Amino acid sequence: MSKMYIDIGGTKLRCELFLNDIILKEEVLSIEVNLIEYIEKKISKHNDINFIGISFAGQVDEGVILSSPNIKIEEKDIKSYIFKKYKIALKIENDLKCALIAERNYTDESNIAMLFVGTGLGSAVSDNGRIIRGEKNLACEIGHIPFKKAPFLCGCGKNNCIELFASGSGLEKWENYYDLPKFDLEELSASEDKNAKKIYKNFIEALLVAAGNIITLFNPKVLILGGGVVRANPYLLNVIKENIKNYALLQSCEDLNIIISKLKNSSLEGAKLL
Ligand SMILES: [Zn+2]
Known part of the structure; x- marks a missing residue:
């Protein structure tokens, strides 16, 4: 029996197909795929797939996509759709929560917060080993807390996320x-253009506010940074370390360990553990 794991973000879809002892890996641009069509094509090609695990960059609860600010989705009740049509079990989870499921296998700590900067800005928190989910699995959606008004809209429909x-x-x-x-x-940051400088300054400020809020609200022992923007700019770790005391409760910063994720794609790794 084969298993398929998918990590779909705002920019890329990564897929790993475990066909007995062969692993097929694929990476495509998210905007070029319709998730359901993509899955159905794989099922028709590999008819022994019996499990699908998906890490999804959006809000997901019990197999249903509630919203997806950075991904276009037509079929929201994806778990029921696939099960009714193909009798294949499917589990779908928010990408940050998937990343947390993977990361917690690599640390002895039980109070872990994650902050990922990629296409979007996301977080997830494990409190004494339990992932904080809230009523509809919407807890820790740090990207959509208000910051400043922008002249355009967020994927969620507001203009101040x-x-x-x-x-x-x-x-x-x-x-x-x-x-x-x-x-x-x-x-x-290097540009002489005043608007470029402003964008950079706002980026750093927003990143610090997000990190500070997570630390103040959840008092983690370790804050794990990740996502494409962090991976491309690892110096952000020091920016946060040097300035976090001005953005979080001081006592929460004591003994706090801030690190960059060592996993190449923790969301996909987490999908494999669903
Ligand atoms: Zn938003």
């Missing part, structure tokens, strides 16, 4: 708004 300032998609929106080239974070 912190994700609009500290995420890959947010940077792109600001660069389009100011008609700037597609700068990465380093180019923004």
Whole structure:
């Protein structure tokens, strides 16, 4: 029997198919795929798939996609849809919670917070070993707390989400708004353009506010940073370490360990553990 694991973010879809002793890996751009169509194509090609695990960059509860600010989805009740049509078990979980499931296998700590900066800005928290989920598995959606008003909308429909300032998609929106080239974070910080400088300053400020809020609210022992933007800019670790005391309760910063995730793709690794 084969198993399929998918990690779908705002930019990329990564898939690993475990066909007995062969592992097939694939990476495609998210905007080029319809998730259901993608899954159905794989099922028709590999008809012995009996389990699908999905890490999803959006809000998910009990197999149903509640919202997906950075991914276009038509079939929201994905678990029932696949089960009714193919009798295949499917588990889908929020990508940050998947990442947390994977990361906690690599630490002895039980109070862990994660902050990932990729296409979006996400977090997840384990309190005494239990993942904080809330009523609809929506807990820790740090990207959608209010920060400042922006002249455009977040994928969630509001115009003041912190994700609009500290995420890959947010940077792109600001660069389009100011008609700037597609700068990465380093180019923004080095640029002489006053708007580029402003975007960079807001990014750092928003990142620190997000990290500070997580630390103050959840008092973790370890804060794990990850996501594409952090991986491309590992110096952000020091920016947070050096400034966090101005953004979080001082007592919560004592003995706090802030690190960058050692896993290459913790969300996909977490999907394999669903
Ligand atoms: Zn939002």
